[in-house]
Amino acid sequence: MSGNGVAVLAVAVLLLAACSEPQVTPEVATTAPAPPGACGVTGSVPGGATLVAADVPVDGRTSVQYTVLGADTCGGGVAGRPDRCGTFPWTTERNLYALGGRGWLQVAVGSAVREQIVFSAAGSSFADAYAQAAQDCGFSTLTVLDGDPVTLERSRDGRAEIVYLTGRSVIWTASTDPAVDVAGLVRLAGVAEQRSALVTTPS
Template sequence: MSGNGVAVVAIAVLLLAACADGRSEPAATAATVAPGACGVVTSLPDGATLRAEDVGARGGTNARYAVLGGEACGAGVARRPEHCETFPWATEMNLYALGARGWLVVGLGSSVREQIVFYAKDSSFADTYVQAAQDCGFTPLTVIDGEPATLERNRPGRVEIVHMTARSVIWLSSTDPGVTEADLVRLSGIAEDRSAQVNPPS
């Protein structure tokens, strides 16, 4: 067999091996799915998210909602989030292990970004995320019954808040100088009310 023939056979063997290995994991590429992604993207009820007009933003609203289930996400590790730059500071698999059951990401034009992680009732998700937020430089803004309910972080050119609810952690961020911390706090209340329509599995 010529050198070219051997090379073709070798490439075919490698491709077959890659296909065989790929059967155990969902088909995904780095360009379309983030590392650690495992959620199943599904539709949202109408009116469940903030809208561009809530902040006077130009452009539309883009939303992605993923349900996190044990079959796909159960291989995660329940350790406190440690990647502070991009909320929710952990992969979907690790979010599931902590108690998360759904993840909503919404862009409101170019003004505000909304993310909500819904968690199982009996999980320690909320306490974990209060501590993680503080470890990531957030400071308490409002306190209810001695526990932080809303935390804020100001970085150059960006304002962020984390708002804790009985069923979710709401993160809002803006790089628009016209959007203030008070605006984000107001929006977090609207986000909490509207997202009540979203019912991820427990």
């Protein structure tokens, strides 16, 4: 066999050996990156602190997520007020903390009804900031107390939304089901306020 033939044979043997070796596939991360500004940690919610499926005339399971916003993880935000109108609470978690937010409770009842409550630090101007943000985002005032908005509503694209301001939280409820209209959302916001009194938040 000529020298060229030997070289070709040697290369073929090496290629066959390489093909028979197990191939190592690089690991791919399976967790999605946290959204920009995410900083809170998961907290537990006492039983009876949220809306449940029996509260609304729609079918479906109830899912609950509670995020605790603490100084050690969320300090450093710079927001003066919510800066967007799309998805409540209209700002990142870090800036939510800077506004005075201390806990963020999210509840889904079936596929049509949503409840979100942001608990605020005592003495903060959180409610005022959210009243102005709601108005800037196209909400209309429904009720007023001592000259200040308490309940605001917005309806668009088949979805009704309520923002309800309390002494310790801002409650947002929304529905895409005609069976739960603005009046129904106002009722649910009142229920949410009573039940959420069971939730404790960082000071």
